[in-house]
Amino acid sequence: MTLIHVTTTVNGDEVEFLADPRETLLDCLRDKLGLTGAKEGCGTGDCGACSVTVDGRLVCSCLVLGVEAQGKTIETVEGIADGEKLHPLQRKFIEHAALQCGICTPGILVAAKALLAQNPDPTEEEVRYWLAGNLCRCTGYDKIIRAVLDAAAEMREGA
Amino acid sequence: MVKVHLWSGLRRFTDGADVVEVEAKTVGEMMKALVEAHPGLDPVIKAGVSVSVDGKLIARGLHETVSEGSEVFLLRQLKGG
Amino acid sequence: MPLDSKTTGFKYIGTRPDRPDGIDKVTGKARYGADAYAPGMLHGVMIRSPHAHAKIKRIDASKALALKGVKAVVTRADFPTGLEGEDWNIQENCMAGEVALYDGHAVAAVAATSLLLAREAAKLIEVEYEVLPHVTDVDEAMKPGAPAIRAGAADYSVPEGLHPNVMRYIEYGHGDLEAGFAAADLVMENTYKTEATHQGYIEPHACLAQLGSDGKGEMWVCTQGHWFIRRMSAAVLGIDVANLRVTPSEIGGGFGGKTTVFIEPVALALSRKAGKPVKMVMTRSEVLRATGPTSSSSIDVKMGMKKDGTMTAAKVTMRMQGGAFPMAPIDSALDCAFSCYNIPAVHHEGYDVLANRPKQAAYRAPGSPMAAFATESLVDEMCRALGLDPLKTRLKNASREGTKASFGPTFPRIGLVETLEAALAHPHYAAPLGPNKGRGVASGYWMNWGGETSVSAALGEDGSMTVSVGTPDIGGSRASMALMAAEALGIPYENVRVNIADTGSLGVNEPTHGSRATYATGLATIEAVKQISTKLCQRAADKWGIPAEAVIWEDGCAKPSGLNAGEFPPLTIGELAAEMGGTGGPISGHFEATPSGHGGSFGTHIVDVEVDPETGHTSVLRYTVVQDAGKAIHPAYVEGQFQGGAAQGIGWALNEEYIYGADGRLQNTVFLDYRIPVASDLPMIDTVIVEVPNPGHPYGVRGVGETGITPPLPAVANAVHGAAGVRLRSLPMSPPRILAAIKAKG
Numbered sequence: 008m009t010l011i012h013v014t015t016t017v018n019g020d021e022v023e024f025l026a027d028p029r030e031t032l033l034d035c036l037r038d039k040l041g042l043t044g045a046k047e048g049c050g051t052g053d054c055g056a057c058s059v060t061v062d063g064r065l066v067c068s069c070l071v072l073g074v075e076a077q078g079k080t081i082e083t084v085e086g087i088a089d090g091e092k093l094h095p096l097q098r099k100f101i102e103h104a105a106l107q108c109g110i111c112t113p114g115i116l117v118a119a120k121a122l123l124a125q126n127p128d129p130t131e132e133e134v135r136y137w138l139a140g141n142l143c144r145c146t147g148y149d150k151i152i153r154a155v156l157d158a159a160a161e162m163r164e165g166a
Numbered sequence: 167m168v169k170v171h172l173w174s175g176l177r178r179f180t181d182g183a184d185v186v187e188v189e190a191k192t193v194g195e196m197m198k199a200l201v202e203a204h205p206g207l208d209p210v211i212k213a214g215v216s217v218s219v220d221g222k223l224i225a226r227g228l229h230e231t232v233s234e235g236s237e238v239f240l241l242r243q244l245k246g247g
Numbered sequence: 248m249p250l251d252s253k254t255t256g257f258k259y260i261g262t263r264p265d266r267p268d269g270i271d272k273v274t275g276k277a278r279y280g281a282d283a284y285a286p287g288m289l290h291g292v293m294i295r296s297p298h299a300h301a302k303i304k305r306i307d308a309s310k311a312l313a314l315k316g317v318k319a320v321v322t323r324a325d326f327p328t329g330l331e332g333e334d335w336n337i338q339e340n341c342m343a344g345e346v347a348l349y350d351g352h353a354v355a356a357v358a359a360t361s362l363l364l365a366r367e368a369a370k371l372i373e374v375e376y377e378v379l380p381h382v383t384d385v386d387e388a389m390k391p392g393a394p395a396i397r398a399g400a401a402d403y404s405v406p407e408g409l410h411p412n413v414m415r416y417i418e419y420g421h422g423d424l425e426a427g428f429a430a431a432d433l434v435m436e437n438t439y440k441t442e443a444t445h446q447g448y449i450e451p452h453a454c455l456a457q458l459g460s461d462g463k464g465e466m467w468v469c470t471q472g473h474w475f476i477r478r479m480s481a482a483v484l485g486i487d488v489a490n491l492r493v494t495p496s497e498i499g500g501g502f503g504g505k506t507t508v509f510i511e512p513v514a515l516a517l518s519r520k521a522g523k524p525v526k527m528v529m530t531r532s533e534v535l536r537a538t539g540p541t542s543s544s545s546i547d548v549k550m551g552m553k554k555d556g557t558m559t560a561a562k563v564t565m566r567m568q569g570g571a572f573p574m575a576p577i578d579s580a581l582d583c584a585f586s587c588y589n590i591p592a593v594h595h596e597g598y599d600v601l602a603n604r605p606k607q608a609a610y611r612a613p614g615s616p617m618a619a620f621a622t623e624s625l626v627d628e629m630c631r632a633l634g635l636d637p638l639k640t641r642l643k644n645a646s647r648e649g650t651k652a653s654f655g656p657t658f659p660r661i662g663l664v665e666t667l668e669a670a671l672a673h674p675h676y677a678a679p680l681g682p683n684k685g686r687g688v689a690s691g692y693w694m695n696w697g698g699e700t701s702v703s704a705a706l707g708e709d710g711s712m713t714v715s716v717g718t719p720d721i722g723g724s725r726a727s728m729a730l731m732a733a734e735a736l737g738i739p740y741e742n743v744r745v746n747i748a749d750t751g752s753l754g755v756n757e758p759t760h761g762s763r764a765t766y767a768t769g770l771a772t773i774e775a776v777k778q779i780s781t782k783l784c785q786r787a788a789d790k791w792g793i794p795a796e797a798v799i800w801e802d803g804c805a806k807p808s809g810l811n812a813g814e815f816p817p818l819t820i821g822e823l824a825a826e827m828g829g830t831g832g833p834i835s836g837h838f839e840a841t842p843s844g845h846g847g848s849f850g851t852h853i854v855d856v857e858v859d860p861e862t863g864h865t866s867v868l869r870y871t872v873v874q875d876a877g878k879a880i881h882p883a884y885v886e887g888q889f890q891g892g893a894a895q896g897i898g899w900a901l902n903e904e905y906i907y908g909a910d911g912r913l914q915n916t917v918f919l920d921y922r923i924p925v926a927s928d929l930p931m932i933d934t935v936i937v938e939v940p941n942p943g944h945p946y947g948v949r950g951v952g953e954t955g956i957t958p959p960l961p962a963v964a965n966a967v968h969g970a971a972g973v974r975l976r977s978l979p980m981s982p983p984r985i986l987a988a989i990k991a992k993g
Contacts, residue, residue, distance in 0.1 A: 044275020
């Protein structure tokens with residue numbers, strides 16, 4: 008099958024790669040761009056471990072084809088920190104021990120950041136329903152929710 | 167002599183005894199002595215057992231000491247997860 | 248290992264510093280099983296049986312091998328023969344021999360230059376099967392007429408006359424059962440059933456394997472225990488363990504399911520045949536179909552109780568299937584069944600049965616949740632019948648130090664009573680409940696583990712410390728090890744760097760399982776760094792010209808032990824380290840042992856639920872975990888274990904199950920249909936850490952990881968009874984089942 012040349016922007020950088028039209032955006036980010044932060048937990052869009060944003064919209068990158076990235080703006084977990092300065096969400100996750108194995112953490116951070124971008128003051132219930140598409144098997148979600156709410160509060164104060 | 171408590175399902179190998187007395191200073195010696203006294207216990211030991219000595223669960227420590235007053239139980243082998 | 252003099256007054260133990268691998272894990276830098284790449288690597292794909300039970304007549308890979316880019320195909324013929332016992336079972340599970348034993352059983356594998364090509368090639372491999380009758384239910388598998396999955400393999404323990412699918416039989420107990428039941432005012436007996444569930448780790452199994460024709464190889468793999476992986480892979484492939492160096496990646500969850508091998512020996516075999524590294528990653532469907540879910544169980548339990556709640560006798564019979572292989576966890580299930588109670592007469596009976604299902608693997612306190620579901624549900628039913636408070640009844644009968652355990656030995660110091668008292672006093676227990684709401688309580692136990700442990704610590708030239716351990720960090724254990732090292736040496740937590748070393752760098756280590764890492768690796772870490780402080784005292788003594796016995800180690804410094812020793816200002820670890828090359832050489836400490844002083848952990852849970860009478864849906868409104876940690880090294884990670892175990896238990900109680908069709912195929916092979924709890928399913932999970940120190944660890948640590956999954960199954964069932972007035976004795980209590988029970992009640 009002929010490979011297709013894709014040019015796209017990932018975490019602010021213009022990048023290009025060759026994609027088999029059957030490859031997912033997740034495959035391309037990981038195998039061609041070296042961005043292994045997004046993880047494949049299920050391949051069917053059920054676990055959210057592959058979450059990224061495409062033109063600001065939260066998606067499961069396992070459900071987007073690599074070739075669909077052409078001309079779009081993509082943000083992954085690798086783009087959340089500003090150089091060595093962690094985002095409040097990242098700091099709060101560490102502070103609240105909101106990760107145990109950490110495999111779901113990249114997806115949840117991307118999802119939580121997308122939530123706070125459109126709702127800076129969510130209730131606990133709103134955070135839970137927004138994150139319902141991100142499975143975690145280790146934490147029972149308690150410390151994750153606390154970390155997101157705490158980060159939101161800090162971001163509102165700083166705003 | 168050390169008193170070794172066996173689980174009741176093993177009675178058929180020990181002529182009905184639940185407690186067998188053997189001469190041993192370590193867990194390893196104890197297992198050997200048990201099989202010598204009751205050869206029917208050989209497949210049991212080979213299949214894998216744990217030993218409890220005074221409440222401490224010993225999975226593989228054949229060198230662990232046992233003495234006359236120790237409370238020793240032969241137990242089914244356990245695995246974690 | 249005797250308890251240190253202190254279990255209080257710690258400087259670092261019990262604090263909540265940032266975990267050392269935190270930044271890597273929140274920035275996507277941490278590398279997990281599938282995050283490794285090697286130049287020239289191939290991609291491996293497994294070909295799996297679509298039949299629950301079938302003879303493999305013929306495998307023809309010619310069409311696949313003809314594709315450009317396909318480099319190797321392996322079948323069982325590429326593996327050595329002559330293995331015995333569990334080694335044979337593992338080999339048979341990794342790659343079927345003459346018979347495919349379950350839907351998803353691996354029958355062949357192919358390696359190609361791309362994953363897409365490997366998948367295409369897999370479809371071209373022709374396998375001819377002769378389908379055989381199958382059985383997937385544990386009770387059905389014991390009945391006359393059920394297909395015999397492995398004839399003549401029952402061990403010495405199985406009495407005559409049982410179906411050949413019964414692999415092992417266990418029977419034990421003590422006391423006068425008949426007299427005990429006769430003395431009771433109420434005798435109740437019921438059958439409880441649980442279905443198989445999967446550990447549900449979000450990261451599928453993945454490895455990058457390299458094996459040369461000379462039998463030397465390396466492997467990167469997500470695992471709970473790389474020495475186990477090394478030993479099992481070496482056995483399955485017929486190579487020496489020292490010739491295979493296994494490096495653990497970060498691991499995305501295990502819960503017991505990653506303590507064994509599935510794809511690893513096959514990836515190594517492909518690599519050897521192709522002469523290139525092979526990367527193999529399971530899909531989610533493969534994980535559910537063909538890794539190691541836990542057993543399903545069918546349990547008859549009977550108990551006698553006096554009017555005042557005193558338990559007089561108890562009897563349990565368990566039937567468990569562990570797939571098409573022996574070793575379903577009936578041993579630990581039975582040991583845990585009545586472990587919470589001091590009952591004068593107890594009897595246990597267990598059957599380990601084969602079924603055409605995948606080979607079970609450990610899942611967090613293997614066997615204990617099923618046993619607790621049966622016993623703790625029955626206790627609840629009896630308390631309701633007698634009008635007794637469920638927590639006070641448990642307290643009345645609770646096992647304590649000096650109690651003869653249901654499984655035989657006398658309990659040493661344990662903390663069940665403390666958890667029950669804390670639960671009774673907790674505001675959750677007294678909070679009011681409204682309509683359609685119910686509250687359930689339950690207790691649970693796991694004995695925990697010691698196991699082979701090797702730790703090495705090395706002093707840096709600037710006084711900072713490197714600690715190399717062999718237990719992968721699944722839930723924050725690097726932080727706990729660093730805290731223990733810091734405490735033992737009196738140096739700052741930030742000056743300790745914990746590495747998870749590969750199999751070539753340390754002696755044998757058992758996996759991170761059995762709730763053993765904080766206990767065993769922790770104990771070894773303390774002893775290893777103490778060797779270093781002892782050596783540093785010798786260096787200071789040499790420098791001061793006084794005997795080594797006259798030097799003590801305190802607050803990160805070598806000091807004279809008293810005025811008689813001489814007046815010398817303290818020498819810091821940094822000062823001594825800077826000179827070590829010239830004062831005797833590099834300084835390291837190490838510790839190797841199979842410690843056996845681990846202490847068991849008891850827990851008591853309280854849960855409130857609301858059941859919708861029109862849909863049968865259960866909402867979990869409030870949850871409290873009370874559990875004995877002995878000594879919480881890093882309380883946040885102890886709380887995390889409590890909460891995680893509760894969440895898995897809730898999923899098991901309310902929704903998770905393996906659904907097999909009439910054709911013996913697994914029906915729910917994706918996360919949409921094997922639905923684990925999501926964020927919107929759960930409330931905040933409150934935790935109470937009880938600390939009854941374990942005398943077998945210098946700081947009193949008890950493992951905590953596993954006990955937490957045990958009480959939720961019965962606690963939720965008890966709460967559902969309170970909320971909807973129906974008693975479900977079969978898990979999961981999914982909405983259609985609760986609704987059917989409500990309707991049947993009328």
